[in-house]
Amino acid sequence: MPTLLVRNAAVLVTMDASRREIANGGLFARDGFIQQVGPTASLPDSADEVLDLAGHVVLPGLINTHHHLYQTLTRAVPAAQDADLFNWLTTLYPIWANLTPEAIYLSTLTGLAELALSGCTTASDHLYVFPAGCRLDDQILGAQEIGVRFHASRGSMSLGESQGGLPPDRVVEAEDFILKDTQRLIEHYHDARPGAMLRVVVAPCSPFSVTPDLMRQSAALARAFGVRLHTHLAETLDEERFCLEKFGCRPATYMETLDWVGSDVWFAHAVHINAEEIGLFKRTGCGVAHCPSSNMRLASGIAPVPGYRAAGVNVGLGVDGSASNDSSHLLAEARQALLLARVLGDSAALTARQALEIATLGGAAVLGRDDIGALAPGKCADFFAVDLNRLPYAGALHDPVAAMLFCAPQQVNFTVIHGRVVVRAGHLTTIEVGRVVEQHNRIAARMLGASG
Numbered sequence: 001m002p003t004l005l006v007r008n009a010a011v012l013v014t015m016d017a018s019r020r021e022i023a024n025g026g027l028f029a030r031d032g033f034i035q036q037v038g039p040t041a042s043l044p045d046s047a048d049e050v051l052d053l054a055g056h057v058v059l060p061g062l063i064n065t066h067h068h069l070y071q072t073l074t075r076a077v078p079a080a081q082d083a084d085l086f087n088w089l090t091t092l093y094p095i096w097a098n099l100t101p102e103a104i105y106l107s108t109l110t111g112l113a114e115l116a117l118s119g120c121t122t123a124s125d126h127l128y129v130f131p132a133g134c135r136l137d138d139q140i141l142g143a144q145e146i147g148v149r150f151h152a153s154r155g156s157m158s159l160g161e162s163q164g165g166l167p168p169d170r171v172v173e174a175e176d177f178i179l180k181d182t183q184r185l186i187e188h189y190h191d192a193r194p195g196a197m198l199r200v201v202v203a204p205c206s207p208f209s210v211t212p213d214l215m216r217q218s219a220a221l222a223r224a225f226g227v228r229l230h231t232h233l234a235e236t237l238d239e240e241r242f243c244l245e246k247f248g249c250r251p252a253t254y255m256e257t258l259d260w261v262g263s264d265v266w267f268a269h270a271v272h273i274n275a276e277e278i279g280l281f282k283r284t285g286c287g288v289a290h291c292p293s294s295n296m297r298l299a300s301g302i303a304p305v306p307g308y309r310a311a312g313v314n315v316g317l318g319v320d321g322s323a324s325n326d327s328s329h330l331l332a333e334a335r336q337a338l339l340l341a342r343v344l345g346d347s348a349a350l351t352a353r354q355a356l357e358i359a360t361l362g363g364a365a366v367l368g369r370d371d372i373g374a375l376a377p378g379k380c381a382d383f384f385a386v387d388l389n390r391l392p393y394a395g396a397l398h399d400p401v402a403a404m405l406f407c408a409p410q411q412v413n414f415t416v417i418h419g420r421v422v423v424r425a426g427h428l429t430t431i432e433v434g435r436v437v438e439q440h441n442r443i444a445a446r447m448l449g450a451s452g
Helices: 069-074 085-096 101-116 136-146 175-189 212-225 237-247 251-257 275-284 292-297 305-311 330-342 352-366 400-406 433-450
Strands: 003-013 021-030 033-039 049-052 056-060 062-064 120-127 149-156 198-204 229-233 265-269 287-290 315-317 383-387 414-417 420-424
Touching (some): 062 330, 062 352, 069 433, 101 120, 120 136, 120 414, 136 149, 149 175, 175 198, 175 212, 212 229, 229 251, 292 330, 330 400
Parallel strands (some): 003 056, 149 198, 229 265, 287 315
Antiparallel strands (some): 003 021, 021 033, 056 383
């Protein structure tokens, strides 16, 4: 079994139960799992792979709990630049209707490459548009090629415009097919073992794009197979009005009527949530994927993250789609969460270390995993390292851990996933980035042209 030794880190942030930060620290891993963590002098002297990370900060791999990787193909589309969520969606749906299997695959490579270069080791993606023979399998292929630990969410839309929904009829699917394909994916791909590189999630898109019956059947299917549930919720006031008019209740209450609450459920955004609904999340164990950049970009509002944390609700971090964030930099997203929490006037609403905790342990809890999120014996060898001897960190030696967020986030120097070096000296080792970008941009131009 291959071994890995990390040594001489300026500081190694464990995020373990004691929140140890170890000067001149390191770790020893075997077959992708950590066996020892501590000062370099306490570790073995050799291994199959040795990383001398003198001058680096080493942190647990960041965990992305919400994304739409296919949206790398529609960054900064002019007509959607200044739109709110519903108008943004209606502008982009006709372009997304031109997706192909190749487009899904290449956008996955693009977005996950960007995430890996930002310190992300585990990513959950929410794919819900399947025209022209596109399948979740196309995305899974890309994730396996990159080498990022992946939670593939089988999204769905069944409620088209003709039935009172938001998406065009040509991008929705029949509900019987959605359920059958979701079961196929779970049976073929889902891996429940510790250290799993691939898991499948059941994820109808949103309350305004699927029927109540599909929501209920999706919950039943997920629980029959022991997989998790995910959807968008309470992202905007428009959604709140939609649910009040159509269902006679607020979005969170609507989820409760559909049996969509529990410790196996996490919601993306959850911006417009009141104190009573925070109590519902706490009582039932629902988690939240906080997406600050997207919420700011679309003027959706500010999620009550300090309130969630005070109540004990699990909160993870999500970059959201690259057409509402236009970036897949998870370390930058953690910084955004830190700053946004303070914008209402409390300079201590979220500290740098608390933001890092949301991006690591918080994400692990939201995804229902106890094998990632910290550097400790028995955990997966997932981590990233940043060299402090770079211009953006000059003068940051007072607190190099906090500097990871207070200073402008950079691309990382190393990203290691299950003991495998995926980013080395700032370069991806698993794909040729230039080739992927060229192919990705060619397809993006074709899609935009096809939409007229």
